[in-house]
Structures are given as C-alpha cells and as structure tokens.
Amino acid sequence: MKQLVCISSMPDTAAKISFTADQTHFNKEGVQYIMNPYDEWYALVRAVEMKEEHGGTITVCHVGTANNDTIIRKALAIGADEAVRVNKDPQDGYDVAVQIANVARDQEFDIIYTGKESIDYNAASVGAMLAELLDLPFISYANHMTYAHGKASVTREIEGGDEIVALPSPFILSASKGLAEQRIPNMRGIMMAKRKPLNVVEPVAVSQMARIVKYSTPPPREACEMIDPEDMDALVRKLAEEAKVI
C-alpha cells in the first residue's frame, strides 16, 4: 500500500515565544524547531505499523524551507521511505493544503495522514482542506484504526464520545492521541535515513486570504493569592463572591 504522511514543524514546546520589535513576526532566533507531535508520535508511527503489516511505501511531505531538513530526516529515521519537501515557508493552512494536494494528486495514495492539529496555532484545518482539494473522504481525530483488504475501520472522536467508521481506501485521516505509541528512532534508522531520497519541489502560486498583521502577548496574571490550607471555607467564599465562578 502507498501511504503519505504530512509533517509540519513547530517551535519546541518549551521555546520562549517572542516577536519582532514591530510585533508583526514571530522571532525565530534561537528557537529550536520540532516535528509536530501529532504527526510524529501518532500519524507517522501508525503509518510505519501499517507498512510493517501490509508492506508498501511511506512518503512524507513537508511544506517548508531547508532549515527543516533535520525534521524530515527524523521522519525518515522513524521509518518513512522517501520525502518530498515543497520549498516554501507557507503563508497559511490553505497554502499548505494546496501544495500537498499538488504533490499527492495522481499518486494514488491509499491513506493520507495529517496530525490532529498543529500545536502552535491549533487550526486543525489542513486535513479537511486537503480532502476537499483531492475529493477524498476525511476522518478527523482518529484514535484507532484497523485495516484489511482495502477497507479500514477507524475510531474517531466526535462530540461527546467515539464513533467507529468503516470505509474503503483511499481516504485522509487526522491522527489523534491513541492511534499509535511514540517511537524513538534507533541508530540503524538514523544511518539509513541519510541515504533515503529527499526530493525538493518548487511551490505553485497561491493567493493569500487572511494574513497576520500583529501579535500581542496577554498581560501577566496578577500575583497568586495564597489561601490558608486550614481554611477551605475562605477559598470557597472567594470563588463564589470575589471571582464569581461558582
């Protein structure tokens, strides 16, 4: 089977978030980038497990600049066979979706994976956009999947619970926690990744319809008020009468 995993890059979860002096751009200086955890821990690992079970190939696709090649190599070390990088710092989710659709079209992937959401903007938009562009079914927030004879049974998270959906491939899913267990690349994987193909393709033109004009940071919270641990009545009174939350 042919699988495609879309991987994005994020500032490390512990990175200090700051902006350029005019507050219009994120300050990348000194910031470590990582693979989006939903892509790495769940989507990619499930694809690797599927390959172990059913054979075939895994392609990873990233829209970004050469700075992120280390992230792509990590995906190859975890078990993808080849990578495609669309050479562009994407302007928004729509841009990403159009670029990936352009790579995936006519390639007949059986399953295309995205992460549930990117953990920097939490937009969760790329998967559904890609599905519309490629005219494929989209199963969001998949936390379990079995697959046999071209048919998948996918557990998805919906409002207030889980639902199991049966559908034939091809389709797109977004990976949520539970779909697989995180894997750490081993030495052999890292060595092999160096020799796997990383193809760079140029982007297609996309018009931009929403753009960030400014960032702001929330005012710091006021200092925490310490409550005497012996006097929980006082805490309840404050929650009810001062904060008015209960």
Added chain:
Amino acid sequence: MSVLVFAESPEGKCKKVAFEAVSYARKTADLLQTNCIALTLGSPDNASDLGKYGAKEVKNIPNVPEHLDGAIYAKAIAGAVRKTGATVLILSHSSTGKSIAGRLAVKLEAGYVANVNGLPMIENGFEVNSVAFSGKATATYAMESDIKMLSLMSNSFQVEVSGEVLDVDTIEMDLPTSELEITDVKKQEGAVPLPEAELVVSGGRGFKGPENWQILLDLADALSAATACSRPVADSEWRPHHEHVGQTGVTIRPNLYIAIGISGAIQHLGGVNNSHCIVVVNKDPEAPFFKAADYGVVGDLFDVVPRLTESVKKYKASHG
C-alpha cells in the same frame, strides 16, 4: 451581505456551543449592520430557540445524514451560504466545526481564521483575533476575501438571550447519501464534554495512583464540574485519554480550573492558561503552577481536597 452561523446539533439538539456561536454571530451582524441567519442541519428539536440567542432567521436543511459526514455537511452549508448571499460564515471550533471548516474554506474560496476568541474589529477592514502559541500570544488577522470564515473558540463568548423563538424555514437541497458506514458509537460517561465545561477539576501525578481518584471525583461532584488530568496521568492509563489537557491534549477555557497535584509544566499550561480563574493545590510552594494561578493552596492534597469538598457542600447548602 449577511452573517450565517452554523449552529451544530451533534446529538439532535443545539447546545451551548451553538448558542455561543449564534450570540457571537448576532453581535457580528450588528457591527456590520446586517442580518444574522442561523443554519441547522438534520432535525434538531430546538432549532427555533436559536431566535432567542439573537438569530433573526433560522434555516434548516433536513436531509443530511445523522452522523457527521464532512463532505455532505460542507456541501449543505456552502449551498446555504450561496442561497442567502452570506459574506461572513461562523462555525464553532468544535470537533464537528473543525472537521468541516477546511472543506468550506476551499469550496467558498474564503479566508478562514480558526480559534477566534473575540468579536471582529471593523475599523480597518475586517480583523479578528485568534489564540496562538498555546495561549502565549494573540494573533490579529486581516481578512480580505469576499467571504470570510471564522471558527469560535469554546467558552470565549458569553451566551446572550436577546430575541424570541422563531419559525424554522426549510431549505430544499439535493444532497448525496453518505458513504461512511458507522459501525459503533461509544458515548462518554459524564455530563459535560470537557471543552464546553465551565468548571473543571484536574489531577496530576501528585495523586500517586488511580485508586486515589475518588477524592477528585467527590470534589468534581460537589461542584458539578468536569474532570481532567495531566498527560502522564493519561499516559499511565489512570484516567481516559480524552481527559488529557495541555499542548498535546485538549485545550480548554473554563471559568474555573482547579489543578491538584499538577506541577504546571509549560506544556500543561499551554492547554489551560486561558481559563478565567485558576486554583492550584500543591504541596510544593515552588511548583511553577502557582505563577499561573489566581488562588493557591500549599498543602497535601489528601488532606486539603476532602476538606475543600466539604466546604463546597456546606456553601452550596447554605446558599441554595
């Protein structure tokens, strides 16, 4: 020109997320001096109530599958946008909203901003604010497309009653039948889904093990709060995965978040730091969570929490 809001009804009923979205849409329509139209899909039994939350018209497309089928839902909503000539489309940033928003943005060639947390600003065109970098910043977007789409972050806009119950107007539309086959549904125990909950009690590794969770459940019960946990707690299967909050779990914005035995790692704060009021119970006075809290209690949770529960019960009994 008008504002169309998709009022979702995942279990045959419009609920709080839908009322928030409609209240928000009404305010947006007032700003733009235009009409606010609420759209429901399927057969929700309380669609006419949406008038109370500010819709001036309520429309319904009945012939969609009961289960979520993004392709068909998006077709129906896009059809309604075209029929009503709406130029602003509002959805909830819920599982349902998120799984169809991307499709709609493509279909309508609309600019789309997700996770919006405040009303549009129309002094310079059309701008909206959205949460970025796990609540550590706000990004302001300028939208220039003919049709503008936003999804509203849960609990970031107050439900307001501002109108009357309305008659529901049916829109006829040809729609395909679903090719998705639903083989099983598992509903979660407990009343309120975490993202919608106004009160949340959350536990971390400080509880030592799942056998001690009753202490937390009792407090949650006394408050009628939803329950949550830190990532290691879910990873060790002390609690179900859907309770895991944080940067790699659920992002929430309740009125009250009580964090018990949670250290307050940056990845945990990422999912909860937009809560309106945060209470932290931790035996370590140096725990980083206190820096993000409004009220702090330094003490042993096994001693403090049962007494807190008693105080809540006592307060509720004497204040009705």
